[in-house]
Amino acid sequence: xxxTGPGSIGSAPRILIVDDDPNLLVILADQLRADGYxxxxxxxGEEALRRLAVAWPDLLIIDMLMPRMDGLTLAREVxxxxxxxxxxxxxxxxxxxxxxxxxxxxxxxxxKPYHYPELRARITRVLRRVxxxxxxxxxxxxxxxxxxxxxxxxxxxxxxxxxTPTESRLLYALAANLGQTVTTETLLARGWADTEDAxxxxxxxxxxxxxxxxxLDPNKPVHLLTVRGIGYRLMSVASGEHV
Amino acid sequence: MSGLRRPDPSPPPxxxxxxxxxxxxTVALVTVGVLPVAGFGIVxxxxxxxxxxxxxxxxxxxxxxxxxxxxxxxxALLLASELSSPLRAIADSVERxxxxxxxxxxxxxxxxxxxxxxxxxxxxxxxxxxxxxxLRRVLDILENTTLGERPEHLAVRAAGAARDAFGMIDCDVxxxxxxxxxxxxxxxxxxxxxxxxLIANGEAQGxxxxxxxxxxxxxxxxxxxxxxxxxxxxxxxRNAQLYARVERQNRQLVDLDAAKDDFLRGVSHNLQTPxxxxxxxxxxxxxxxxxxxxxxxxxxxxxxxxxxRQLLTVTRIESGxxxxxxxxxxxxxxxxxxWEALGAAxxxxxxxxxxxxxxxxxDPDQLDQVLWALLDNAVSYGGRTAVEARLTANPAGxxxxxxIADQGPGxxxxxxxxxxxxxxxxxxxxxxxxxxxxxxxxxxxxxxxxGDLVLxxxxxxxxxxxxxISLPAEAAEES
Numbered sequence: 001x002x003x004t005g006p007g008s009i010g011s012a013p014r015i016l017i018v019d020d021d022p023n024l025l026v027i028l029a030d031q032l033r034a035d036g037y038x039x040x041x042x043x044x045g046e047e048a049l050r051r052l053a054v055a056w057p058d059l060l061i062i063d064m065l066m067p068r069m070d071g072l073t074l075a076r077e078v079x080x081x082x083x084x085x086x087x088x089x090x091x092x093x094x095x096x097x098x099x100x101x102x103x104x105x106x107x108x109x110x111x112k113p114y115h116y117p118e119l120r121a122r123i124t125r126v127l128r129r130v131x132x133x134x135x136x137x138x139x140x141x142x143x144x145x146x147x148x149x150x151x152x153x154x155x156x157x158x159x160x161x162x163x164t165p166t167e168s169r170l171l172y173a174l175a176a177n178l179g180q181t182v183t184t185e186t187l188l189a190r191g192w193a194d195t196e197d198a199x200x201x202x203x204x205x206x207x208x209x210x211x212x213x214x215x216l217d218p219n220k221p222v223h224l225l226t227v228r229g230i231g232y233r234l235m236s237v238a239s240g241e242h243v
Numbered sequence: 244m245s246g247l248r249r250p251d252p253s254p255p256p257x258x259x260x261x262x263x264x265x266x267x268x269t270v271a272l273v274t275v276g277v278l279p280v281a282g283f284g285i286v287x288x289x290x291x292x293x294x295x296x297x298x299x300x301x302x303x304x305x306x307x308x309x310x311x312x313x314x315x316x317x318x319a320l321l322l323a324s325e326l327s328s329p330l331r332a333i334a335d336s337v338e339r340x341x342x343x344x345x346x347x348x349x350x351x352x353x354x355x356x357x358x359x360x361x362x363x364x365x366x367x368x369x370x371x372x373x374x375x376x377x378l379r380r381v382l383d384i385l386e387n388t389t390l391g392e393r394p395e396h397l398a399v400r401a402a403g404a405a406r407d408a409f410g411m412i413d414c415d416v417x418x419x420x421x422x423x424x425x426x427x428x429x430x431x432x433x434x435x436x437x438x439x440x441l442i443a444n445g446e447a448q449g450x451x452x453x454x455x456x457x458x459x460x461x462x463x464x465x466x467x468x469x470x471x472x473x474x475x476x477x478x479x480x481r482n483a484q485l486y487a488r489v490e491r492q493n494r495q496l497v498d499l500d501a502a503k504d505d506f507l508r509g510v511s512h513n514l515q516t517p518x519x520x521x522x523x524x525x526x527x528x529x530x531x532x533x534x535x536x537x538x539x540x541x542x543x544x545x546x547x548x549x550x551x552r553q554l555l556t557v558t559r560i561e562s563g564x565x566x567x568x569x570x571x572x573x574x575x576x577x578x579x580x581x582w583e584a585l586g587a588a589x590x591x592x593x594x595x596x597x598x599x600x601x602x603x604x605x606d607p608d609q610l611d612q613v614l615w616a617l618l619d620n621a622v623s624y625g626g627r628t629a630v631e632a633r634l635t636a637n638p639a640g641x642x643x644x645x646x647i648a649d650q651g652p653g654x655x656x657x658x659x660x661x662x663x664x665x666x667x668x669x670x671x672x673x674x675x676x677x678x679x680x681x682x683x684x685x686x687x688x689x690x691x692x693x694g695d696l697v698l699x700x701x702x703x704x705x706x707x708x709x710x711x712i713s714l715p716a717e718a719a720e721e722s
Contacts, residue, residue, distance in 0.1 A: 021516045027523035065512040091512040091555075111608075112512070113519035113548050116526070164568050195607075197576040201719030205571045205602050208722045226722060 013127055014038040014055075018048040018074065019063035019089065028061070031116050037123075045069030049077060056082055059127055061119075062106070064090030075105040085126045089114060104151060108165075121194035129172065129190070139175055142237030144216050145223050147171060154214045161213050166191045166206060174224075174234035183231040207232055264330070265323050272319035277312050284308030329357055333364050340371055370460075374468055380408040381472045385479055391490065394418060394483040398449065401476045405451060409437075409469065414453030416441070416476060421450040432457055439470045441477035448477040500562055511555050518548045542586040549615060553680050556612065557665070560687045567606035567692045574603040574610070574645060574714070578632050581614040587622045591629040598643045601636040604715040605692045613688050613696070616681035617647040617710050625649025625707065636716060642694065643716040648709035653701050662698065682710075689714070 015037050019025050022043070029039045040057060042048035044066055051057075060078060064071040075086050088102050088109040102109050107126045110119050138155075139147045146155040152168045154161045163171065173190040174182050184200045191206065192198035207226070212218045225233045262270075284305055336347045347368065384404035388397060398416040406414040412434050417424065418441075427436035434454035441448040451473050455461055522544040529537040559565045575596035582592055603610070621630045628650035636643045654662060665683045682696075689696040694714040701709075 021520065023520035024516060024523065027520060027527065030527065031523070063516075065509060091508065091515040091551075112515040113522050113544065116523075164570055166570050195572065196580075197573060199573075200721075201600075201602060202571050202573075204721045205604075205717050205719055208717070209569075209571070209604075211722075228721070 012036055012038045013058040014040065015059045015061060015123070016040045016042060016048060016051060016057040017061045018042045018045065018066070018071075019061075020044060020066045021063070024063075032120075032123075035120060045071075045074040045077070048074060052078065052081060056084060058085070059123060060084055060086045061123075062086055062088050064088055064102075064109075072101065072105060079105060085129070087119075087122060087126060118194045125190065125193035129169075140236075141223055141234070145214055145237075147175060149175065156214050157216055163210075163213070167210050167213070170203070170206060170210065171234070174232060178234055178236060181227045181231050181233045185231075187231065203232075265327050268323040268326060269319050272322055273316055276319060277315040280308055280311050280315070329361055333361060336364065336368055340368060370462070370464075374464065377408040377468060378471075380404060381468075381475070385475050388479050388483070391486055392483055393487065394480050397480055397483050398476075401472075401479070402451070402453075405453065405469070405472060408472075409453070409455070409465070410459060411437070411453040411455055414451065416449060416451045418449035418480060421447050424450050424452055435459065435461055437461065437466070437469060439466075439473035441473050441480060443474070443477035443481040448480050451476065503558070504562065504564070507555055507558050511551055514551045515548055518544045518551075522548075538586065542584075545584065549612070552612065553616075553684050556684050556688065557680055560684070560691075565687065565691050567609045567688065569604050569692070569715075570607055571602045571604060571717070572607050573601075574598060574643060574716075575634055577607060577610060578614055578618075578634065578645060581611055582618055582630075582632070585615065585618055585622065587618075587627075587630075590622050590627050592632070593629070594632045594634075596634045598634045598636045598716070600719050601638075601643055601716050602719050603643055604717055605694070609688045609692060610712075610714070613685040613712060614645070614647075616685045617712070620681060620710075621647050621649040621651075621708070625651030628707070637713075638718070641716060642713050645712040645714070646699070646709055647712075648699075648707055650707045653706050654698060654708045659698055663696075685712075 015032055017025060017028055017032075017039060018041075019028070020043055025041045025043070029041055032039045040051060042051055045068060048060070048062075060075075062071045062074055062078075066074075069077075071088055071090065075088065078084055078086060086106040088106040089112055090102065090109055091112045107129070108122050110122060137148075137150070139149070141147065144157045147153075148155065149163075149168050149172055152163045152165065154163055154171075169191050170187050173187060184203045187203045187207075188198055188200060192202055195202075207224065208218075211221050211224050214223060215221045222237050223235050225235055227233055287301060287304055287308075332347070339347060381404055384400060395418065398418055402414045402416040405411065405416070421438075421440045424438070426438070429435050434457055436452070436454055438450060438452045440450050451469070522541055525537045525540040525544065528534070529541070556565070575594065575598060578596075579594055582594070618630065618632075626649075631646075631648045633646040633648070634643060635646075663682050663686050665680060686696040689712055692714060694712060696710060696712050699709040699711050
């Protein structure tokens with residue numbers, strides 16, 4: 001278990017929880033406070049937006065289904081005001097067709113009933129990722145590769161290739177340090193913060209699969225390079241240098 | 244072209260002997276022109292004494308007759324050929340028409356039988372040409388009908404085509420009951436009214452009505468062609484209507500499906516939210532005062548929420564909306580964790596992991612669902628006998644297998660396939676237990692992840708049921 005306490009931003013990170021179920025609000029607030037977070041709560045979207053007007057939290061946890069304003073609408077409203085990280089709590093799981101929609105507006109989502117250690121791991125990861133911001137737009141890395149990580153897509157040689165959440169998280173971390181080596185340990189922490197028994201082989205295999213997706217010739221990679229024994233590096237290729 | 248009327252059987256062709264027309268004409272000319280001369284020659288030959296000195300005169304005369312006969316024969320042949328040339332021209336034109344080409348119109352001066360024949364042929368050729376042009380235009384329009392074109396739009400286009408093709412002043416294709424349009428009596432000197440009912444499948448789809456210039460001839464065959472056109476339009480309209488109906492129903496089904504999905508998502512949410520509170524409070528309490536009963540509350544809340552999820556997965560399987568992810572993870576620890584979450588500490592459990600160095604390529608959340616269903620079945624149907632989980636890697640096939648086996652009574656032969664169907668249990672199971680969805684959902688999930696789930700054949704002398712999951716896998720090497 002990657003146990004990373006809060007406080008990476010200085011003082012205790014502030015989390016705003018929005019849920020129409022008062023019981024859940026109380027339990028989650030208690031659990032998070034016990035872990036040292038500064039917790040605010042709101043019963044619906046309008047209350048949440050009123051609180052945003054006062055001060056911005058470091059992270060929002062939003063329930064998907066709420067009366068009046070649903071979680072998706074609220075997440076969009078929040079993103080329109082400030083690019084605050086959002087985790088959506090919902091009964092939707094990864095195999096749902098709406099999951100993609102969620103990931104477009106939220107950094108992550110956790111299915112209900114949540115398991116607190118998993119949720120905490122995701123909060124930690126999302127807060128840490130705030131450090132390595134990548135704009136929510138197309139990132140062109142060369143004539144044959146562009147990334148649209150907010151949509152979990154890579155455009156390889158003109159056609160869109162969809163990425164898994166883990167793959168896009170790894171690319172996120174690599175893109176934030178474009179041209180520099182990112183260690184396997186860092187990538188492991190970014191990609192598998194909520195997985196107890198993850199080890200470096202997870203990164204190796206995922207990178208190999210990722211290379212098959214984003215490189216025109218996976219055997220001669222030009223964007224996703226291995227720094228043997230240390231980690232990986234994402235490279236941008238000038239449009240002149242066709243390989 | 245079901246509406247095309249067959250022509251009446253043609254009358255028996257006119258036959259006259261074996262000699263050709265030109266041959267007979269030649270014979271006639273020769274008979275008329277040469278015979279008197281030849282007769283004269285023969286008479287002269289009979290009455291003139293050849294010994295007579297005047298015989299020289301007779302021989303000259305005979306030679307003249309012979310030359311005249313030969314000349315007359317030649318002239319007769321030429322004349323016959325010239326006289327029959329209009330007939331050949333007509334024949335050529337008919338052949339062209341028969342071959343589907345534009346017929347020519349031979350012209351002949353005068354007002355005799357032959358020139359009348361040529362004229363009527365020309366008219367026939369013109370009509371034929373016009374009708375084939377009309378037919379081609381009408382067919383062009385119908386060929387250019389696209390699937391999904393609205394019937395009303397099709398009717399407007401068909402009316403325009405008919406107007407152009409038949410040279411009408413106006414034409415409308417109305418998709419209404421033909422009886423609503425009263426018959427119009429033709430008035431001499433006024434535009435000629437025409438109409439044709441659109442019939443498809445024996446049902447009137449509508450009616451085509453229009454007016455022709457008063458000078459335009461409108462024959463039986465023109466009316467036939469117009470009716471044929473109406474039949475084709477009717478078929479196209481009917482197709483368009485059926486297509487529109489199917490499209491509409493499809494849209495309704497998609498909407499209904501989306502509404503159902505939303506509804507189920509809502510139900511699921513409304514069930515999972517209180518379960519989350521129950522679970523949260525129980526765990527909070529357990530942290531303060533350790534009590535076995537609190538652990539049971541947590542376990543049962545988990546069980547309930549898994550069942551809700553199973554139901555949601557079934558609807559997704561049915562609507563084809565199941566889209567598992569392909570993540571990379573070690574399968575062994577997940578099996579152990581799922582076992583621990585099951586809370587069957589009193590049941591002996593062994594885990595034999597032969598997949599070290601191999602990672603599964605699957606959706607871990609969905610695999611949890613499968614493992615939970617199989618382990619839960621092994622505990623409850625195995626009669627709390629020892630449960631064994633065996634993981635093996637199959638490097639050649641790029642897959643790994645997870646076998647979950649119990650020591651219980653096993654599965655009856657007749658139940659083996661039935662088990663994987665929806666809402667089916669083993670024949671000797673009490674119906675109140677379980678949802679009857681576990682194996683069905685599990686197999687569908689495994690298949691959606693590129694693997695499978697099978698019930699292994701029972702081994703003689705060894706009881707128990709043994710289920711095997713196979714999943715795509717990859718070797719864990721740095722690259």
